[in-house]
Amino acid sequence: MVDTTARDMWERFEPVHDLVYFAPEARRAADALGLRGYWMGYFALRAAPLGPVAPCVVTSSFYVFHPGRVARALPDAWKYAAPAEVLAARGEAMDAAMTRLFGSRAARSAxxxxxxxxxxxxASAADTTGRVLAAANQALERPGRATARLWQAVTTLREHRGDGHVAVLVSLGIGPLEAMVLKAAAGESDGPFLRETRKWEPTDWTAAEDALRERGFLAADGSLTRAGVAGRALVERRTDEAAGRPWRALGAERTARLAGLLEPLARAVGESGLLPPGNPVGVTLRESAGR
Structure with missing residues (x-):
């Protein structure tokens, strides 16, 4: 029997993490710091645990962004706000977003x-060996407020899973653009949305499609072939396997308890309309929230 625990938990904590990208409180926090535009705020808020690193480090660890997209935001962001200031602001923003979205009573509940x-x-049990984003987030101080603590914990878990996902892609020779093409072909995200927001040229996308056709993963009409479906399934299976340690450490009973506690929070995010159609998250929010 296939163990789906890691994927089931991801479907529940990913929506909570995604508030940092789509909640208006995050954008207001970035603006208040003097960060210029959505993307400077995005890269600063997500990369802040790494410190004031060069854009090449962020390009490498985030994996799917064109280097030029990153270089337009970093290192300039650190001229406006130091990483420590950004971290403090994102914690405040996530507390405010969760309090508004879930309600003050739920946000302060037992x-x-x-x-x-x-x-x-x-998150503390996650093995961060070779996982740069996860390690940087895991090393942050434990927040006192439960909302900020929950958000930071699920963010560490999310980046842990993401780092493992990137390692799987690299091991299978699937580059950033090819990974996005596969994601779109599988119906998990909108292809043009992915390409445009990650700032790749149409010719780059076409080249990735051609490479996947040569590999036998993509049909002429852009759909996944049988080999493509199998290759995509292999990526996801290995990603799930690499993300299993935190849940084994927590144990089945307490993992199930956490899943139940996260359920209404994931549902609230899914029903809020904050996540745009075709977003790059990949998790099917409506289905996960209804389980």
């Missing part, structure tokens, strides 16, 4: 505090 502590324990 259940949310329990979820935060369970998620923090799972």
């Amino acid at each position: 259940e949310l505090a329990e979820a935060a502590d369970l998620a923090w324990e799972a």
